[in-house]
Amino acid sequence: MAYPSAAPSSPPRQPSVKVILTSADLQRVVDRIAHQILEKTQGAADTVLLGIPTRGAPLASRLAARISAFEGISVPVGVLDITLYRDDLRRNATRAVGPTQLPAGGIDGKRVVLVDDVLFSGRTVRAALDALGDLGRPASVQLAVLVDRGHRQLPIRADYVGKNIPTALAESVKVTLVETDGTDEVRLYGEEAR
Amino acid sequence: MIRHLLSGADLDADTATQILDTAAEMAAVAGREVKKLPALRGRTVVNLFYEDSTRTRISFEAAAKRLSADVINFSAKGSSVAKGESLKDTALTLQAMGADAVVVRHPASGAPHRLADWVDGSVVNAGDGTHEHPTQALLDAYTMRSRLGRLAGLSVAVVGDVLHSRVARSNVLLLSTLGAKVTLVGPPTLIPVDIAAALAPGTDVCYDLDAVLPSSDVVMMLRVQRERMNDSYFPSAREYARRYGLDGPRMGRLPEHAIVMHPGPMNRGMEITPEVADSPRSTIVEQVANGVSVRMAVLYLLLGGNNR
Numbered sequence: 168m169a170y171p172s173a174a175p176s177s178p179p180r181q182p183s184v185k186v187i188l189t190s191a192d193l194q195r196v197v198d199r200i201a202h203q204i205l206e207k208t209q210g211a212a213d214t215v216l217l218g219i220p221t222r223g224a225p226l227a228s229r230l231a232a233r234i235s236a237f238e239g240i241s242v243p244v245g246v247l248d249i250t251l252y253r254d255d256l257r258r259n260a261t262r263a264v265g266p267t268q269l270p271a272g273g274i275d276g277k278r279v280v281l282v283d284d285v286l287f288s289g290r291t292v293r294a295a296l297d298a299l300g301d302l303g304r305p306a307s308v309q310l311a312v313l314v315d316r317g318h319r320q321l322p323i324r325a326d327y328v329g330k331n332i333p334t335a336l337a338e339s340v341k342v343t344l345v346e347t348d349g350t351d352e353v354r355l356y357g358e359e360a361r
Numbered sequence: 362m363i364r365h366l367l368s369g370a371d372l373d374a375d376t377a378t379q380i381l382d383t384a385a386e387m388a389a390v391a392g393r394e395v396k397k398l399p400a401l402r403g404r405t406v407v408n409l410f411y412e413d414s415t416r417t418r419i420s421f422e423a424a425a426k427r428l429s430a431d432v433i434n435f436s437a438k439g440s441s442v443a444k445g446e447s448l449k450d451t452a453l454t455l456q457a458m459g460a461d462a463v464v465v466r467h468p469a470s471g472a473p474h475r476l477a478d479w480v481d482g483s484v485v486n487a488g489d490g491t492h493e494h495p496t497q498a499l500l501d502a503y504t505m506r507s508r509l510g511r512l513a514g515l516s517v518a519v520v521g522d523v524l525h526s527r528v529a530r531s532n533v534l535l536l537s538t539l540g541a542k543v544t545l546v547g548p549p550t551l552i553p554v555d556i557a558a559a560l561a562p563g564t565d566v567c568y569d570l571d572a573v574l575p576s577s578d579v580v581m582m583l584r585v586q587r588e589r590m591n592d593s594y595f596p597s598a599r600e601y602a603r604r605y606g607l608d609g610p611r612m613g614r615l616p617e618h619a620i621v622m623h624p625g626p627m628n629r630g631m632e633i634t635p636e637v638a639d640s641p642r643s644t645i646v647e648q649v650a651n652g653v654s655v656r657m658a659v660l661y662l663l664l665g666g667n668n669r
Binding site for chain 1: 379383385386387389393400661662665666
């Protein structure tokens with residue numbers, strides 16, 4: 168004897184995922200930022216690109232490669248780990264510290280362009296500015312990000328933005344890069360996917 | 362992450378490697394314009410030293426200060442301990458003052474373990490009696506890794522007064538966790554029976570230094586504790602130096618790449634000749650510098666996050 172079937176369950180909710188930038192889009196965006204850096208810095212003289220791990224570091228290398236392809240100049244690239252300067256260290260389990268590598272010429276008197284994947288609260292950039300201050304005295308500091316998703320909690324803005332994505336606070340933006348994740352893509356996840 | 366660092370056995374291979382990797386990043390701070398990181402701002406580290414110590418206390422103090430922690434130095438001499446206060450009462454006093462970490466050196470083996478039960482903060486063993494000194498083992502491992510590029514598969518000879526050496530015990534525990542092979546070398550009177558098997562399986566004991574040298578990647582000389590020389594562990598200082606001291610000809614028997622270590626303070630002419638101590642193979646000064654980086658890593662990993 169068959170039991171009466173229960174009320175039909177609602178179909179499993181698909182987490183809403185939207186691809187914001189495809190691999191080709193991402194390349195074009197990087198190209199544009201490279202051009203903008205060249206334009207705004209009059210040829211990228213005395214300029215240093217510092218990537219913020221994890222994904223800012225490969226982005227900085229890509230920008231340097233594109234600048235070199237466009238103008239034949241090599242811009243020094245480095246990595247700036249900001250773990251020890253975060254303001255939320257005590258709220259989480261201990262974070263692993265990554266390497267900081269400054270280019271041979273250092274950053275004193277240079278124009279430093281910080282590179283990160285997503286600009287959100289601005290706290291990462293605040294930490295990066297503090298870290299820079301302990302490493303030397305740049306002539307100026309600029310910020311390049313692949314995605315600006317809004318919701319700033321500090322008075323910080325980017326000089327170069329790949330794409331502005333209006334988001335809800337509960338949504339999340341995920342950047343994947345070939346160097347770190349195997350594919351180039353930027354995706355926006357809805358609330359239920361978190 | 363672990364809460365206390367009391368013994369070399371508290372660390373599994375992953376945690377120990379994480380400490381060494383973090384120490385490598387901390388070492389970069391020493392070469393910077395501002396030799397300070399804000400990671401432990403507002404945290405208090407108490408150095409509680411019941412025994413004389415120069416390098417360990419200064420090393421911990423420098424490490425805590427470079428991470429922006431507040432440091433309180435407490436030495437038993439000239440303190441309430443001289444008036445007869447017990448370790449527990451001292452611990453409760455430190456607790457009431459809000460110590461986030463207590464770095465303790467004590468002549469009694471096991472004192473840091475007791476202390477860990479009494480205080481809420483993290484306890485770091487900076488040497489207890491003849492028992493353990495885990496941060497020394499970590500800085501030794503760090504030094505070996507940075508000089509030789511690896512730890513797994515290394516042959517390490519630990520030579521001298523193993524009986525009284527907390528450095529030896531912690532090193533055997535940590536190095537065997539990290540895959541190195543340790544041989545304890547010294548006169549039979551200074552190597553406890555069965556110590557090798559009790560500490561870590563795979564550890565060897567040998568009473569002949571010359572037999573061990575040709576196959577050693579690292580020779581770690583232990584300090585002969587002169588205050589114990591009258592206890593007839595060996596006939597005379599000269600005989601000890603002749604059989605177990607590291608001099609130029611003996612150093613020549615080591616493989617080309619091998620390094621010579623010593624935890625300090627040295628008795629030049631006793632366990633090590635000046636010729637060896639000042640040679641490029643000796644890592645003795647490096648060990649001191651690495652000590653600060655390793656202790657920064659330990660303090661950061663114990664106190665940096667919300668690990669309670």
